[in-house]
Amino acid sequence: MADILFEDIFTIIRMNPDGKKFDKVSRVEVEGEHFNTKMQLDVNTDIYPLHDNEKFTMVLAPTLSLDGTPDTGYFTPGGRKSLADKFEYVMHGKLYKISEGGSGPNVTVEVYASFGGLLMKLSGEPTIASKFELDQRLFLLMRKVG
Amino acid sequence: MLDEDCELLYLSDRPEKLILEDIPVPPMAVRPSVLVNGGQSNENDVTSKLKTIIQKDWELLQIEVAQYINSDVRGSPQNQQQSRPLQGFVQRLKGKQGRFRGNLSGKRVEFTGRTVISPDPNLKITEVAIPILMAQILTYPELVSNHNIEKLRQCVRNGPERHPGANFIRDPSGTMIHLRFTSRKRAADELKYGHIVDRHLEDGDIVLFNRQPSLHRIHLRFTSRKRAADELKYGHIVDRHLEDGDIVLFNRQPSLHRMSIMSHRAKIMPWRTLRFNESVCNPYNADFDGDEMNMHVPQTEEARTEALTLMGVQNNLCTPKNGEILVASTQDFLTSSFLITRKDTFYDRAAFSLMCSYMGDGMEPVDLPTPALIKPIELWTGKQLFSVLVRPYAHMKVFVNLTTTEKSYTKSEETMCRNDGYVYFRNSELLCGQLGKVTLGNGNKDGLFSILLRDYSVHAAASCMNRLAKLSARWIGNHGFSIGxxxxxxxxxxxxxxxxxxxxxxxxxxxxxxxxxxxxxxxxxxxxxxxxxxxxxxxxxxxxxxxxxxxxxxxxxxxxxxxxxxxxxxxxxxxxxxxxxxxxxxxxxxxxxxxxxxxxxxxxxxxxxxxxxxxxxxxxxxxxxxxRATEFFFHTMGGREGLVDTAVKTADTGYMSRRLIKALEDLSIQYDDTVRNASGGVVQFIYGGDGMDPAKMEGKDGEPLNFKRLYFKIKATCPRTRAHLNLSPEEASNFVKERLSSLDGRCSKKFKKSLSTFLEGQIHSLKTTREQFLGERNSSGCNEKIAANISGITLQQLQAFLEICITRYHLKKIEAGAAIGVIGAQSIGEPGTQMTLKTFHFAGVASMNVTLGVPRIKEIINGAKNISTPIITAKLKYNNNVKTAEFLKGCIEKTILGEVSKSIKIELTSRKAAIVIKLDKKTIQGSQLGISADSVKRSILQHQKLKLKDEHIHTSDDGKIIISPPETDRNKLHFSLHSLKGMLKDVIVKGLPTAQRVVINHDEKKETYELFVEGTNLRAVMGIPGVDGHDTKSNHIIEVEGTLGIEAARECIINEIQYIMKEYSMSIDNRHMMLLADLMTYKGEVLGITRFGINKMKESVLMLAAFEKTADVLFNASFNGRHDDIEGVGECIIMGIPMPIGTGILKVQQRVEPIPNLAYGMDSLIS
Structure with a gap:
């Protein structure tokens, strides 16, 4: 299995905390089970509906190929086996910012990524950011659990 | 009269010569008689005037002769009620249509066209579509050479009636005569009535000969074109029709700034309108509601080159007014970009690929990005489409990095903005934000196109605009957008x-x-x-x-x-x-x-x-x-004010612009960095204090660079790799210090300082981040990496940043020869047209009005002695106390006796007659005026008109003042008492007579107080104890000059103009104001931009004659024997010679043999 940058199970706390702004896209606010993580994520709920209190597992990976070949950033479709096969919802995007939040002992790290405009803000203990690099290509893979 | 006296009177010649003894009679060419049908001739005014002079008797001769020269001269018998005064010589010269302004400073030219304009998003921004009909008349003389002979032959064959044709062939060698003869003969042979055609040809030839005396032209309508084509030789010149790629100048009136006339590439198209990309509407201020535009075709290769490099659209994307981008997307382009980049627009493969092909007509290579959504179905987002638009294929080395906030930004959350109002491009990928005018439109320095232009090239920006225009026009055509x-x-x-x-x-x-x-x-x-x-x-x-x-x-x-x-x-x-x-x-x-x-x-x-x-x-x-009916009526009232205002303002600003241009037209940058006028007088030692080009400024307020943006870009484009060393804060700051100390003297101190303070800030934030992550826990490699990811910088990045800043700073220097005066005048004149309504404004306090807008600019520029709202802003030495402020207000504000007295009564008793004034203690105490009966007495005594003496006034402690008039005559006493009473009311008992009103301004934020004094006399206000004289300002330029000197006046001019512009939220580079202020003050006194001021600034007679009062200037010049060196712009245009400005600043020197002394007179017989 290729190296995975981050994996956790999240529970949806709220849908659209600021009110529904877009028809097909919703911003979900979720909380992870480990590392004290919280996340805001834009999901195309038109094709992948989500609801309050649902749980899903989410994986962030740098490539979809199972042998770990790095992704080129340009689209090469093909019927190969990939990491995505096990997941229901897969997005591709780019990590554009890592910043610090909080201060002192409660210092947290925020990781921002954009999946073609659908944004992700992942915050948690500094350890979660150890594998991330700026300008990294990211695949976000989701699958509902329970 | 002695010759010495003549000199004293500034007469250049003997005064006897001022008496007209003979009258000049110009030749018939100057006063042509027009033949009307039936052999009658209509005589010119000059001729008829001459006729009257000959016929008139002796008494009226003088008047008639005077009127011959200037028909406005009065004095002819009143009964002569002529319908139209005859035109004298002065009338021919003066005014807008006169010789000077109408025929010498501006001329009618050939090779021009004018028609209605319409939009065409499929054209490039540098192109203009020219109707075939126009292209067939407008020609370009192309020299026949090895490379183009076949093309030109085809043109000749096509002749004047088919499009890629030609109208004339010119032959410089003179051997053309033969060809013409043969072709004419041939033409004659082909026709039946040869001799008639022959004569027609002769007519045509004469006309053409007149136009081009040195070259023979062959009119291709009449010749055998095939034959002419075959005989075409190298060195011939073919006047061919316009073709695609020819350079034309394109213009829309009013030409308020230099972007109103730009050079485009021609694109010959069917139909009858001139068409161009909507992105270029802004600089021309054009719309398509029936606007017409003009077109000129430069006729030489030199003119074309100059037009292309100096006036090309691609070289004028930015306005020199403030460096903002002017050619940018408008209207529908913004709407469609906005809709495309909405967060919930998704496209499947077919739609996305189609749209990718829209932007390049399907002719450009496109690398398809990985879809944002891979599962459950492949979907691309609109934002990805924009990433493709900015950088369509992987080989394109354009990496845009920008962040801006659009209108909808929530002012917090940055990229996570809930309205998606924070635009973030990283390495040409649109990460977030819905694009709108701030990113794509004009008038912005951090927009997409500005950044493409600054960081990459003109070509990158222009081609991106082209792609956007095509994409959005097609997209919105399919999508549909209308209002109902x-x-x-x-x-x-x-x-x-x-x-x-x-x-x-x-x-x-x-x-x-x-x-x-x-x-x-x-x-x-x-x-x-x-x-x-x-x-x-x-x-x-x-x-x-x-x-x-x-x-x-x-x-x-x-x-x-x-x-x-x-x-x-x-x-x-x-x-x-x-x-x-x-x-x-x-x-x-x-x-x-x-x-x-x-x-x-x-x-x-x-x-x-x-x-x-x-x-x-x-x-x-x-x-x-x-x-409702009443509402409608009120609405029309407001509407009419707007209409009237615009109508009045256009005339006002037009005249203002003209004066500004005339005053500033000859100022240019010299090779020693100074700004000088045409006669070499220094106006500024270095332009704008730093010699930077306002058109190239990237930062806010005319800063040369936007460090924050550049730093951000460098960090994004030079990625950190393992090999690159992350710098610790100390290392970084040492490196910066080292590099900055090795800077050469060509960087200004201000720039150096701003660069180092910026970097200090960045290094400081790096320090705090590292403290967060490394300070408390053990420094593990993992945390170090995170810290570096957050705000680290590598040596390579820092190096690249510094080098880019420094090299780019040097590139932003203004070039020698730049006609910076005209640019400055346009930059100040053009915004004037946009200042509509809102002629008044409340300066902090509701009751204090300040004149604004065009009237105020006029006051400043005219150097007006009396301005409508003079206001002195007085800062206080102790500015946190209301009491002191109120006390000082009492000291400054004009207080008249009538305001502080309970009553002013006339008391008539049998023994005495007097006026009794009772002071109002309450009011006096309330506003801390400190007026007592004695002080009032002193004020009355000082009053000049009252003529009262000490013994006439008696005061008592309870605030009573008794005035017994000096008048002793009982009959007049009553009247004098009444007039005295009337005058006493207006006696100023406290404050400055010029200070009409004083208002205390309370700054809520800083908890401070300051005074606004409505009125003049800055000196007195500054001198009042308690007022901080160092920090007291006036908006009256002439007064500031008188009180504080010329340098202060210069500063005042700059600040006042900048203040007005700020009120209308228009940004204008401060360098333009500085230049204007310097011009107005460089003679040592404040000169207004009026004919009086310009008279003192300029020496040239011709330029002044072309400006205003043509006749007076000319008469005085001849009286004084003035001469003109023809150095300035105005004179050179009048004389039709190149001007020493811009590309004309250079002259070629050539060593010539000295001319042998010619001996005049007869050769001596014996040598």
Missing amino acids: IDDVQPGKILKDGKDDQIKLGYKACDEIIQEYNQNKLNLLPGCDSAKTLETRVLKALNDLRQSTADVCMKELHWRNSPLIMSQCGSKGSPMNISQMIACVGQQNVNGQRAPNGFIDRSLPHFPKKSKIPAAKGFVANSFYSGL
Whole structure:
């Protein structure tokens, strides 16, 4: 299995905390089970509906190929086996910012990524950011659990 | 008269010669007689005047001769009621249509065209579509050479009637005569009535010969074109039709700035309009409601090159006014970009690929990005489409990095903004943000196109605009975008919300009115109760309109077309929308609510003295719901004011621009960095204090670079790799210091300082981040990496950043020869046209009006001695105390006796007659005036007109002043008492006579007080103890000059113009103001930009004659024997020679053999 940058199970706390702004896209606010993580994520709920209190597992990976070949950033479709096969919802995007939040002992790290405009803000203990690099290509893979 | 006296009188010649003994009679060419049908001739005015002079008797001769020269001279017998005064010589010269302005400074030219314009998004921004009909008449003389002979042969064969044709062949060698002869013969042979045609040809030849005396032209209409084509040789010149890629100049009046005339590449197209890309509408200020534009075709290779490099659209994307981009997307392009980049636009493969091919006509390579959504179905987002648009294929080395905030930004959360209003491009990928006018439109320094232009090239920006134009035009054509009645129909919630708001607003107004009626109103500083009422009601009503607008904007569906347009900035504002849907709002005339047209009321529909909103011009209805009759009437009042204002302002600004241009036209940058006028006088030692080109400034307020953006870009484009070393804060700051110390002297100190302070800030933030992550826990490799990811910088990045900053700084220096004077004049004159209405403004306090807009600019530029609202801003030494402020106010403000006395009465008793004044102690104490009966006595004694002496005035301690008049005559006593009483009322007992009013301004934030003094006499205000003289300013330039000197006046001019521009939220580079201020002050006194000032600034007679008062200037010049060196721009244009400015700054020197001395007279017989 290729190296995975981050994996956790999240529970949806709220849908659209600021009110529904877009028809097909919703911003979900979720909380992870480990590392004290919280996340805001834009999901195309038109094709992948989500609801309050649902749980899903989410994986962030740098490539979809199972042998770990790095992704080129340009689209090469093909019927190969990939990491995505096990997941229901897969997005591709780019990590554009890592910043610090909080201060002192409660210092947290925020990781921002954009999946073609659908944004992700992942915050948690500094350890979660150890594998991330700026300008990294990211695949976000989701699958509902329970 | 002695010759010495002549010199003293500045006469160049003997005064006898001023007497006209013979009158000049010009040749017939100057006064042609026009033949009217039937052999009658219509004589020229000059001829008829000459006739009268010959016929007139001796008495009237002098007047007639005077009128021959200047027909405005009066003195002829009054009975002569001529219908039209005859034109004298002076009349021929003066005025806009006169010789100087109409024929010498500006001329009619050939090779021009004019027609209606229309848009075409498929054209490049540098192109202009020219109708075939026009292209067949406008020609370019192309020299036949090895490379083009076949093309030109084809042109010749096509002749004048088919498009890629030609109209003439010219032969410089002179051997053409033969060809012409043969071709004519041949033409003659082919025709039946040869000799008749022959004569026609002769006519044509003569006409052409006149036009080009040195070259023979062959008119291709009459010759055998095939033959001519075959005989075409190298060195011939073919006047061929315009073809694709030819360079033309394109212009729209009014030409207010240099971007009003730019050079485009021709694109010959069918139909009858001139077409260009909508992105270029802005610089021309063109729309397509019937506008016409002009076109000129440069006729030499040199002219073309110069036009292309100096006037090309691609080289004028930015305005030199402030460095903002001017050629940028407009209207529909913004709308469609806005809709495409909406967060929930998704495209499948087919749609996405189609749209990718839209932007390059399917001819450009496109690398398809990985879809944002891979599962459950492949979907691309609109933002990805924009990433493709900015960088279509992987080999394109364009990496745009920018962040801006669009209108909808929530002011927090940065990229996670809930409205998606934070635009973030990283390495040419659009990560977030819905694009609108701020990113794509004009008037921005951090927009997409500005950054492409600055960081990459003109070509990158231009081609990106081309792609965007094509994509959005096609996209919006398929998508459809229009506005209908349902867009302006308010829903139930909106209607109720609006009604609630109006009810609330009316209630607030009613309360204020009630307070006013009961006289309970808390007065605003410096206002009486009526004024206070007006200001407060006006504010309440403005708030009301704002709140209805807010309701309206909140309740509209996002698909509402006007809403989309206002959000993306393509057209309309929230106010326009709410006027259509919710409420039109208060109608103002002259900044006030509708005035009373009838007795005590605005219209007879309302009760007298009614102050309610509806009676004073508040329109509660919307344009959709329809206006009531009274509302409609009020609306027309406001509308008319707007119309009148624009009509008046255009004339005013036009004249102002003309004066500015005339005063500044010859200023240019020299090779020693100075700004000089044509005669070599230094106006500035270094342009703008740093010698930077305003058109190239990237930062705010004319800063050369935007360090923050560059730093961000460098960090994104030079990625950290393992090999690169992350710098610790100490290492970084050492490196910076080292590099900056090795800078050469060509960088200004200011630049160096701003660069180092910026980097210090960045290094500081790096330090804090590292402390966060490394300080408390053990420094593990993992945390170090995170810290580096957050704000680390590598050596390579820092190096690249510094080098880019320094090299780019040097590239931004202004070039020698730049006609910076004209640019400055245009930069100040052009915004004037946009300053509409709002001629007054409240300077902090409601009651204090300051003139603004064009009238104020006129005052400043004219160097007016009397300005309409002089205001002195006095800072106080102890500025945190109301008491001191009030005390000083009392000291400065003019206080007259009538204001501080309870009564001024005439007491007549049998024994004495006197005036008794009782002072009002309460008022005096209340405003801390410190007036006593004795001080009043002193003031009365000092009054010049009263002529009272010490013994006439008696004071008592309880504030009583008894004045017994010096008049002793009993008969006159009564009258003198009354006149005395009238005058006593106006005796100034305290304060400065010039200070009409003083208002205390309270700065809520800083808890400080300052004084605004309405009036003049800066010196006295500065001298009052308690006023901080160092920090006291006046807006009266002439007074500042008199009080503080010429340097202060210069500063004052700069600040005042900048202040006005800021009020209208127009940004203009400070360097332009500096230049103007320097020009106005460089002679040591403030010279206005009027004919008097310009007279003192310039020496050239011709230029002054072309400016104003042509005849006076010329008469004086001949009287004084002036000479003109023809150095300046105006003179050179008049004489038709190249001017020493811009590319003409260079001259070629050549060593020539000295001319042998010619001996005059006869050769001596014996040598």
